Structures are given as C-alpha cells and as structure tokens.
Amino acid sequence: MDSGMKRFLNEMADRAAAMAEGARDAATAAGKAVGEKKEEAAARLELMRLRSERESAFSEIGRAFYLMNAGRWPDGSESAEHRIESLLGRVSDLEMKMKELTAKIAKDVGRTCPACGAACGPRDRFCPSCGARLSE
Ligand SMILES: [Zn+2]
Numbered sequence: 001m002d003s004g005m006k007r008f009l010n011e012m013a014d015r016a017a018a019m020a021e022g023a024r025d026a027a028t029a030a031g032k033a034v035g036e037k038k039e040e041a042a043a044r045l046e047l048m049r050l051r052s053e054r055e056s057a058f059s060e061i062g063r064a065f066y067l068m069n070a071g072r073w074p075d076g077s078e079s080a081e082h083r084i085e086s087l088l089g090r091v092s093d094l095e096m097k098m099k100e101l102t103a104k105i106a107k108d109v110g111r112t113c114p115a116c117g118a119a120c121g122p123r124d125r126f127c128p129s130c131g132a133r134l135s136e
Pocket of ligand 1: 115116127128130
C-alpha cells in the first residue's frame, strides 16, 4: 500500500500541473478547430473529453484516499482499496484510448511532438499539448 500511495501522490502532483495545462489546451484546441479537417477537430475534442474524464477519476481517487486515511470511508459499501483499484483501472482504460486517439491524429496529421508525442498541426510552432517548441 505504501509504495502505491507514494506513486499516487507523485501522480497527483503531476495531475495538478496537467490540469492547469488542460485549460490552456482547451482554448488552444478551440481556436485551432477552425480550418482543421472536421474529423481531426472531432478527434481532438474526444481527446479532451477523455482527458477531463481522467481528471475526474483522479480527483475521485484523491477523495477516496482522503476518506480512507481519515477513517471516514463509509462502512457497508465496497472498500476504499477496491474503489481506488477500479478507478485506477478506469484511468488505464482512458489512457489507452487517449493513446489510440493520439496515434490516429498523428497518422492523419503526420507530425508529433518530440517531447510528449501529441499530434501537432503542420504549422504549429509549439506543441498544443505540452507547449514544447517544435522544429520547423
Ligand atoms: Zn508536446
């Protein structure tokens, strides 16, 4: 449990940063949707939806952890460990879908970020996902 907890806490710190980025992402993606192929815009929207679903799962994991550690996890329902485990499974599923979608977009667009692997538009100067500078 302890190393799992440590991993989780590290993960949460990453998520906090990713969440701030997510908001910026949404704005970028909305702007970029103009002039993009409809299909690609839809794929990007779906990617964003999956990302926010993953954030929800993470915050629910955090809540379960908190209640469990505070000794306030309600009796009679499934255990906090079970709940967390199934949420982590959900996160894995979502991340797999996100990977597939990213790969699909990358295949259509033909260009990916060297830092994070996200699909980038042919004229992007910065990665729409992580903000890394892209070579021309
Ligand atoms: Zn990137």
